[in-house]
Amino acid sequence: MPDQGFEIDEDGEIRIEPTEEDWKTLREVSDSIPKAAYLVILVEFCERFTYYDPAELPGAMGKGQQTATALTTFFQFWCYVTPIIGAVIADQYWGKYKTILIFACIYFVGLIVLTLTSIPSAIASGATFPGFIVAIIIIGLGTGGIKANVSPLVAEQYKNTKPFVKTIKPKLSSKFAADEGDLPVHNSVANKGDVRVIVTPQATYQKLFNMFYWGINCGSLAAVVTVILEKNFGFWPAYLLPTLVFIPGILIVFAGKKLYVRNPPRGSIFLEVFKVIRLSFKYGLEGCKPSVLQKEHPEVAKNATWDDVFIDELRRTFRACVVFCWYPIYWLCYSQMTNNMVSMTATMQTGDVPNDIMQNINPLTLVIVIPIMDKFFYPGLRRLGIHFGPMARITCGFFFAAIAMGYAAGIQAYIYSQGPYYEYPTGNGKNDVSAGLIVPAYIFIAISEIFASITGLEYAYRKAPEKMKSLVMAVFLFMNCFGSILGFTLVSVAVDPKLLWMYAGISIAMGICAPLFYFCHGKNDKSDIAEDAIGRSRHTEVVDEYEAEAKPAF
Template sequence: MLGAIVADQYIGRYKTILVFSTVYLIGWIILTCTSIPSALEAGAGFPGYVVSLVVIGLGTGGIKGIVSPLCADQFKYDHDYVKELPSGEKVLVDYSLTIQRLYNWFYWAINIGSLVGGVVCPLLELNVDFWAAYLLPTIALLVSIMVFVAGTKLYYRPKPTGSIILKAFSVIGQAWKQKALPENKEARKQCKDFMDFAKRDSGMTNTAPWTPEMTAKAAHWDDQFVDELKQAIMACKIFVPLSIYWVCYNNLSNNLISQAAVMARPAGLPNNIMNNFDPIALLIFIPIVDIIIYPALRKHKINFFPQQRITAGFFIGALSMVYAAVVQHYIYMDPLFIETGDSSNVSVFIQIPCYVLIAFSEIFASITSIEYAYTHAPKSMKSLVSALSLWPNCVAALISLAISPAAQDPNMVWVYTGVACGAFACGILYYWLFKHYDDIDEEYRVKKLTDQQHQPTTALELDPMTMDTPWDKDAKL
């Protein structure tokens, strides 16, 4: 949230990434330096670990919500447009599908780093020491910052838009006060969204006139900002139930690792290596979904809309927990586990389908949610709304912490089953609450296309190399 506010209000996304990346790097340097043998002998290990966690948390929290929006900003337009190919054929470039593809491949790229770090770092810790496992990401982060800076001249860098948070609270407060006025009793019956009471031209009749004090406050915004704020709130509503989905996902880094610890593994294979089958599955299946499955559905006139994809993510996440519960049942039934309580003859590779199911659920739920946050956030709030899309992860971590006392043998079958039931029920509730969002989006898209067809267009000079328009983020075709 801090990084998003700084980016949207003060210095922009590009500079914010640079600042917090530097903080992030400092945190890794502290962690690496305090983990070398001489530092451990001097007693710097634990203090350094605590300080580094705080600094790393500040750094990664500052950039995580704004890296993907800056990436999506590089697409030239924020609307559909017609493009003429060198062959003379005219094609419609769909903005939503373009951003969908961009986020798919963004998620694919970050999972390359997840896989490399998830495999190499545990092996370095096992065969060398902790300092070596920490040194690798420190160097990787330093190199990534240098590469990022090297491409500075190539980026489109949106400017900050001023103080959004205070203005948003003022709009909400003004709208609520106006709505509560007795004189607006009839207007409340016409009102579809109470935020319209903060607009000068609300389209409602019989509204009470504003007091001089309200008029003075409203000088800080216009009706467009109110509409943008309504759009942002609409986007943020979907994040609340997503916390239950992320409880499923969080089992990757806790319960499933513990489950792997009591399963039969090849010699030298750490149990915390197994969760890397999740990024492996993502690297395999994201291209298949993006290049084959989605185009095939569109070819057959099947529109897999965002809320449908997120709902599918809920159900597949629930299925992954059902699978984990079945595996846990067979571990409990294994004679070796009954005898020892800490090992079994059940192969650890039986876990792989669980990770594959979680990966598929991420493609539909996780990628779509951050994509939806960007496409439905107004320009003045893209960093903020994208950062808010990560809040369900935080809530899910707290939920996981709350149920952790029960997450131990012999309760694990019921823990996985409970999470599965929660995700399945929440998926049903989610679709019931938000399925109309897909209808709203489609109506808006058709209306926008219709309006563009009736607007006179200005001929724009084409780039002879790309047959595309010159770089202009706000160009209207």
């Protein structure tokens, strides 16, 4: 057996590197999650508690449903543009922690404006509408600074970057029990029956982002409470509650300063990025390396302010961003849940339940299913030796989104087949169809998020260079804007009786994209295995070798 390398971590624990034989015979498990990461997740819970759709208020402002829809669309678009601003500031000037803290304060100012302009006297004086516009602009800016940086900050709390072998005492429970529940023992004192496993960063980041998304959706369930408050007590209590909940979020960020792993900003890199991109059209990306320029174009090399490693990192960034280009159609599917499907339930029999509460089935499903996936499904696949890589997971997410839209099309057809209003229920009344029939569509969308949205966050972090973590995350979030643009193009068919064909068309488009996506990017899962197996210290060498075989566009 070849000698195994080892290293001693900062806690004095010996970590043994897995051999090639270990990778073939041992299963992968995730490491324990640092406590500081849970603090950041708690901050995100408080932020999500306040982030519900504040634009659907035609009754309070007296501007009508069309204005409310326009404001909703603008708010969603603005919230996914501003992360670019937050990412640039964090990566270049302030760092993630300071950026989150300052933008959280900006967010809080917007919440105060929103609350004060929703009180009865403000509504009576006509201050609500202009105050509302100002509030959503401020809140959207605050959201951008937080959204682009909070998930990378969560991931940065886990500092181990190399896989290592661990010996655990197996549980007596099901063979598919959670990896993290096993008891670790030192390899030198392993007893008969103890199991050796490989703790990998990939499995750990997967678990970490699952927990992060779980926190997001726990906060999203606040919409149930705020809708009830608005219905029974008015708008200002519905806004006051999230404003008060956000205060602990800011305090947690501030109080946990000494606990967080806080990587400093990397300095100005965007000027270099633009220069490299410009030169790449002439020399190719590989030709922009200073080592190559020095030989072939010395007059250009003397002005280069970057190194060869920067070019390799930029290539990795491009690879990640190419994957994200498939997401707009997915976000188009997702957005139906908060607009057209809400309108659909308004044409169905809901009893005493407000139709806009139905969309909370989605976060409720996620809160229930994410722990099951994390504790049983993913560990079970790893125990069976099945590598369910990021590209495969994203493909599954796309398929589930297509299924959700196909199911919605079937329900819409059924609504049109029932009286008393048949194909024209909108604006007339409710057809004799139970709203419970639409529940599976929300469940399918939730499952698609687990595979596509969570994995997208994980992939954006893991593939982004150290200098560009927030920026790559912002690019991933920015794809939601293009989903909104696609939604705008479908406004003309988002009316009865064309809704059936709209859902069907979206389902077909997503169903076609899913296999095409895997055909184009499925090979990336192989490089992920190589990355974990060989370690980050040799990752650049592996990626370059793999890309040479795959002949990528860049």
